[in-house]
Amino acid sequence: xPVKYFPDEKTVAEAKANDDPLLVLASFDGSExxxxxxxxxxxxxxxxxxxxxxxxxxxxxxxxVLNREGADWTFACPADYKNITDRNRRIETxxxxxxxxxxxxxxxxxxxxxxxIPERYRRHSNTFRFLTGYENPRxx
Numbered sequence: 024x025p026v027k028y029f030p031d032e033k034t035v036a037e038a039k040a041n042d043d044p045l046l047v048l049a050s051f052d053g054s055e056x057x058x059x060x061x062x063x064x065x066x067x068x069x070x071x072x073x074x075x076x077x078x079x080x081x082x083x084x085x086x087x088v089l090n091r092e093g094a095d096w097t098f099a100c101p102a103d104y105k106n107i108t109d110r111n112r113r114i115e116t117x118x119x120x121x122x123x124x125x126x127x128x129x130x131x132x133x134x135x136x137x138x139x140i141p142e143r144y145r146r147h148s149n150t151f152r153f154l155t156g157y158e159n160p161r162x163x
Contacts, residue, residue, distance in 0.1 A: 024049070024127045029059035029074050038062075039133070042091050046070050048084035049128035051104075051120065056128040061088065067097070085121045087128070093136045094129050096121060 028035045038045060038060035046064050048057040048071065057074055064070035067086045068078045086097035100117040107113035125138050 024053055024056050024124075024131045026056045026058055026128075026131050027074060029057070029064060029070060034063065035060060045089045045132070047087040047089050047094075047128055047132065048081075049087065049124045051083050051085065051124065053124050053127060056131055057084070058089075058132055085125050085128075087125055087138075089129060089132065089134060089136070091134070091136065094125060094134070094138045096125060096138055096140050098140045 035045065035058050044061040046059050046061050046067055048067055050056070057070060059070050059073070064073055067084070068081050071080055071084075072078050082101040086099065088095045088097075098118075098121075100114050102113075104113050104117050107116055122138060129136060129138075
């Protein structure tokens with residue numbers, strides 16, 4: 024997965040060396056990863072804008088905050104994801120696709136860390152028990 028850096032690769036490499044958190048956007052289609060030190064972009068939509076993209080494209084990316092401790096995924100499944108109308112199937116597909124794309128993105132950035140969904144983004148846990156640790160839809 025190709026990586027685009029803001030403001031440049033050297034600045035992001037320095038942030039990585041200091042273990043500063045990175046804002047990362049991994050495209051849904053796996054075509055690109057956008058990365059910046061959190062201090063340089065502060066928020067995922069700001070990162071898009073600073074890189075010359077429309078902020079409205081945020082719903083085409085998996086959103087991650089990354090450092091050596093892990094990859095925290097801002098789990099926000101768009102209502103029109105892959106035009107899947109069944110909510111449960113849409114969220115399950117989003118989850119599975121996200122795990123695959125995010126894993127590629129973090130490896131492209133030189134990390135080997137776990138992907139975490141912070142508690143505040145687990146609002147779908149009543150839809151999927153896998154978010155609470157009882158069941159993983161990928162296991163069956």
